[in-house]
Amino acid sequence: MDAARGGEVRAWRSAVPDRGSRLVGAGFWLLFAGGLVLIFLPLVLTVYLSFFDEKLIIFPPRAYTTQWYSEVIPHFASPLLTTLEVAAIAVPGSLLLGVPAGLALVRSDFRGKGAIATLLLAPLTVPLIAVGLAVYLFAVSVEEVTGAPLAGSFYVLVAGHLLVTTPWVVRLVVASLVGYDRSAEEAAASLGARPLTVFRRVTLPAMRQGLIAALLFSFIATFGELEMTLFLISPGMTTLPIALLGYLKYHIDPLIAATTTLQMVLIGSILAFIDRFVIRLGQLVR
Amino acid sequence: MARGARGEQGSARLAGALLGPATVLVLLVLVAPLALLFRYSLDKFDPSQLIIPAVTAENYISFVGSRFYLDILLRTIEVAAVSTALCVVFGAPVAYRLARTTSRYKSAMVLALMLPLFMGATARTVGWMILLSHGGVVNLTLRTLAGHSRFDLMYTPTAVIIGILSFNLPYMVLMLQAVFERIDISLEEAASGLGATPLRAFARVVGPLALPGLSIATILCFILAMNAYATPVLLGGPRFHMMAPQVYVEFASNNNWPLAASVAFVLMATTIALAVLANRLIPDRYRAP
Numbered sequence: 400m401d402a403a404r405g406g407e408v409r410a411w412r413s414a415v416p417d418r419g420s421r422l423v424g425a426g427f428w429l430l431f432a433g434g435l436v437l438i439f440l441p442l443v444l445t446v447y448l449s450f451f452d453e454k455l456i457i458f459p460p461r462a463y464t465t466q467w468y469s470e471v472i473p474h475f476a477s478p479l480l481t482t483l484e485v486a487a488i489a490v491p492g493s494l495l496l497g498v499p500a501g502l503a504l505v506r507s508d509f510r511g512k513g514a515i516a517t518l519l520l521a522p523l524t525v526p527l528i529a530v531g532l533a534v535y536l537f538a539v540s541v542e543e544v545t546g547a548p549l550a551g552s553f554y555v556l557v558a559g560h561l562l563v564t565t566p567w568v569v570r571l572v573v574a575s576l577v578g579y580d581r582s583a584e585e586a587a588a589s590l591g592a593r594p595l596t597v598f599r600r601v602t603l604p605a606m607r608q609g610l611i612a613a614l615l616f617s618f619i620a621t622f623g624e625l626e627m628t629l630f631l632i633s634p635g636m637t638t639l640p641i642a643l644l645g646y647l648k649y650h651i652d653p654l655i656a657a658t659t660t661l662q663m664v665l666i667g668s669i670l671a672f673i674d675r676f677v678i679r680l681g682q683l684v685r
Numbered sequence: 686m687a688r689g690a691r692g693e694q695g696s697a698r699l700a701g702a703l704l705g706p707a708t709v710l711v712l713l714v715l716v717a718p719l720a721l722l723f724r725y726s727l728d729k730f731d732p733s734q735l736i737i738p739a740v741t742a743e744n745y746i747s748f749v750g751s752r753f754y755l756d757i758l759l760r761t762i763e764v765a766a767v768s769t770a771l772c773v774v775f776g777a778p779v780a781y782r783l784a785r786t787t788s789r790y791k792s793a794m795v796l797a798l799m800l801p802l803f804m805g806a807t808a809r810t811v812g813w814m815i816l817l818s819h820g821g822v823v824n825l826t827l828r829t830l831a832g833h834s835r836f837d838l839m840y841t842p843t844a845v846i847i848g849i850l851s852f853n854l855p856y857m858v859l860m861l862q863a864v865f866e867r868i869d870i871s872l873e874e875a876a877s878g879l880g881a882t883p884l885r886a887f888a889r890v891v892g893p894l895a896l897p898g899l900s901i902a903t904i905l906c907f908i909l910a911m912n913a914y915a916t917p918v919l920l921g922g923p924r925f926h927m928m929a930p931q932v933y934v935e936f937a938s939n940n941n942w943p944l945a946a947s948v949a950f951v952l953m954a955t956t957i958a959l960a961v962l963a964n965r966l967i968p969d970r971y972r973a974p
Contacts, residue, residue, distance in 0.1 A: 423884045427778050434775035434858070437851045438801060441812020444822065448815050456815055458825055496707040503703035507696055515704055518711055525715065526912040526956070528929045529949040532936055533718035536725055536946070562714040565707055623805030626914045629933055643807045647919055651814045659808045667800050674796050 442663065449656035456651060467657035475658060477635075478642035482622060485638065488557050489621045490614060493564035497613065498606075500565075501572025523566045531630035534559050551633030559631050563624050564617035571616060575609020611677045615669050622666075726946035736942060744947035754931075754948070758955065761928040764842060764917075765910035768849040772857045772906050773899070775850070780861030781891075785870065795862075798855045806852055806915035813848050813920060814839070840922030848916040853906045860905070864898030865891070900967050904960045911956045928952040 449467055451460040472479065504516050522530070538549040549555050583605075587597045625640040632641060646655055726744055729737040748754045783794060801809055816822045817838040824837060838844045868891055876886035917927040926934075928948060935945035 420882045420884060423882075430775055431778040431782060434779040434854060437775060437847075438798070438854050438858075441809065441816060441851060442801060443812075444815050445808075445812040456818070456821060458822065496710055499703035500707035503700040507700035507703075509697055509700055515708060518716075519704075519707055521711065522715055524908075525719070526929065526949070526953060528912060528914055528932050529719070529722065529953055530715060532932060532945055532949055533722035534714060535936075536942060537718035537721050540721060558710075558714050561710060565710060569707065619803045623803065623808075625805060625807060626912075626929065629914075630936065640805055640807050644915060644918070647807065647811065647814065651811070651818055655811055656815070659804075659811045662808050663800065663804060666803050667796075670796055670799055670803065674792060 445656045446660050446663070449653055449660045451653045451656075454652060456653075467653045468661065470654055471658045471661055474654065475639060475642055478637045478639045481636055482639040484553075485557055485560050486618055486621045489560040489564050490617050492557070492561050493568045493617045494610070494614060496561070497565045497568025497617075498572050498610065501569045501576070502602075504569065505573055505576040519569050520566045522562050523570075527563070527624070527626040528629075530562070531559070531627035534562075534627065535630040551631070551636070553636065556628070556631045556636070556638075559627050560621045560624060563627065564620050567616045567620050568613040571609050571613040572606065575606050575612070579605055608677045612673055615673050615677075619666060619669060722946045723950060725943055726950050728943040730941045730943045735940060744944050745951070748944075748947055748951055757926045757928060757931055758951065760842070760926065761911060761952075762955070762959070764846055764849065764927065765907050765913075768846045768853065768910050769903060769907045771846070771850050772853050773903055776854055776857035776861055776902075777899075779854075780858045781865050783858065783862045784865035795859070798859055801852075802855045802859075806913070807919070809852055810848055810916055810919045813844070813851065817844050817847075817920065839920065840925065842921070842925065844920040845913075845917050845925065845927070848920045849910050849913050852913070852916060853909055856909065857902055857906050860902035861895070861899065864895050864902070867898075868894045896967070900964065904963055907963070908956055908960060911952065911959075928955075 448456060450463045450465065451457075452462040452464040452466075453460045500519055504512065504519075534555065535550065538552070538555045541547065542549045584597050584601050587601050588594070592600065623640055624638070625644065628638050628641055632638065637645075643655065643658065725736075727740050727742070729739040729741060729743060731737055748758075783791070783798075786794075788794070814821070818824070819837050819839060821839070838847075872890050872894075873886050876890045877883065881889065912929050913927065914929040914933075917925060918930050921927065921930075929952065932945050932949045932952065935941045935948055939945075
C-alpha cells in the first residue's frame with residue numbers, strides 16, 4: 400500500500416517538470432538545433448550564394464541571377480569530362496569484378512572466406528591519401544622496371560578508382576543477397592533448369608535492386624574521390640573534385656557555389672532515385 | 686561420396702574464379718603498393734640526389750625527433766579528438782529524435798542526411814568558406830553587431846574543427862540513429878512509468894544499451910577526422926598543418942618521397958593505435974562484439 404502510494408507520488412512528480420528537467424529539455428533542443436544548423440546551414444548558404452549577381456561574396460548582393468549556372472560547364476568542361484571518362488570505365492568495371500565476388504562471398508563456404516571478405520572491403524578503411532601515394536610510387540617503380548609509361552597515366556587513375564568503387568559493389572551485393580530465400584532457385588533446379596539458367600532467370604532478378612544501388616553508389620564514389628586522385632592526375636588530366644579544390648584555394652565566388660549546387664542536385668537526385676525505386680537508404684546504415 | 690567430394694571441389698573452383706579478379710585488383714592496387722610504400726619509407730633522402738636506397742628508420746626517427754612534425758601529429762590528434770567529441774554532443778540529440786520520430790517524412794530526413802555524406806569534402810567546405818571567410822557571413826554579422834572589425838575565423842584551428850565536425854556529423858547521426866532504433870522504446874516507457882525523469886531514463890537505460898554502438902560510431906568519426914584532407918587545406922590555410930595534407934606537401938612540394946611515405950605510415954599507425962586504445966578503454970560488458 401505504502402509502496403503503491405510512493406509510486407503514485409513519484410509518477411506525479413515526473414509529470415510536472417521541475418526546473419532541472421526543463422533545463423535538460425532546453426539543452427537537448429539547443430543541441431538538436433545546433434546539430435541541424437552545423438549540417439545544413441553551409442549547404443543552404445551555398446545554394447543562396449549561387450544566385451548572387453556579384454563577382455565576389457558581397458552581402459547583400461546588388462541583384463540575383465542564374466547566369467553562373469550557364470558558366471559551370473564551360474568553366475569546368477575538361478575536368479568534368481575526365482571525371483566522367485573515369486566513371487565510364489570504373490563503374491562497369493567494378494560491377495564486373497564486384498558482383499561475382501559478392502555472390503561467392505554469400506553463396507560459397509571455404510576456409511579463409513572471412514580473410515578474403517576483409518581484404519575486399521579493406522579499400523573502404525585504408526586512408527586514401529596513403530593509397531594514392533602508394534599507387535603512384537608503385538606505378539613509378541613498375542615503369543622503371545618494364546618501361547611502360549604508367550606514372551600519371553589514365554590507366555593507373557582508372558585502376559585506383561576501380562579499387563575505390565569495387566568494395567561498394569561487393570558490400571551492396573552481399574547486403575542484397577543475405578537473407579535471400581534460396582527455395583525459388585531449388586525449385587527451378589528441380590524442374591530441370593541448368594545452373595546458368597537458374598542464375599539468369601531467378602538469382603539475377605532477385606539481385607536487381609542491389610545491382611542498381613551498386614551501380615549508383617560506385618558512380619558517387621568515383622565522382623567525388625579526391626585524396627587518392629591527387630597523386631594520380633597529371634597535367635591536362637584533372638578530375639572535377641581536384642579542379643574545385645584548386646579553384647577554392649584562391650577564389651570563393653558564386654561560380655563555385657553554383658557548381659557545388661549542381662553537384663548537390665545531381666547526387667541528391669541519384670540518392671532519391673535509389674531510395675524511391677531501389678532500396679531504402681536507411682537500411683544501408685544498419 | 687566421391688561425387689560429393691568432386692562437387693565440393695568444383696564449387697571451390699567456382700568460388701575461386703568468382704573471387705579471383707577482385708582479389709587480384711586489391712592485391713595489385715592496394716596491398717603491393719602499400720608494401721612498396723613501406724619500403725620507400727625506409728629509404729634515405731637527399732635534396733640533390735632525391736632518393737637514396739637504404740634500409741633505415743631515419744625518417745621515422747627524425748619525424749619523432751622533430752618539433753615541427755611532432756606538432757603536426759599532435760595538432761591532428763587534437764583537432765580529431767575535439768571535433769569527434771563535439772560530434773557526439775551534437776549528433777546524439779539529432780539521432781535520438783530521428784530514431785524516435787513516427788513522422789511520415791522520416792525517410793526523407795534520412796535522405797537529407799545522406800546527401801551531404803556523398804557530396805565530398807570539397808563541396809561541403811564551400812558553405813563554410815562563405816560563412817567564415819573575411820567579409821563572410823560570420824565576419825559581417827559580428828562587425829555589424831559588435832563593431833569587431835578584426836574577427837576572422839578563417840584559417841584558424843577553430844574553423845578546421847567546425848568544418849570537420851560539420852562533415853562528420855551526418856555519419857554520426859545516421860550511425861547513432863540505427864543504434865537508438867534497436868533499443869525498444871518500451872524500456873524507456875517502463876523507466877518513466879516507474880518515475881524516472883527523461884534524463885535519468887536516458888542515463889540509466891538507453892545510454893548503457895547504446896554504448897557499444899556509440900563507441901563504434903565515435904571511433905569511426907575519429908578515424909575520418911584524423912585523415913581529413915580538404916577541410917584543413919581550405920579552412921586552415923597554407924600555414925595550418927595536419928597529417929594528411931602533410932603527406933601531399935612532402936610528396937609534391939618537397940619531393941621527399943621517403944618522408945611522405947613515413948608520414949603516411951605514422952598517420953595510419955597512430956590512427957589504428959588510438960582506435961584500439963579507445964576500444965580497450967570501454968568496459969568489457971559495453972564493448973561491441
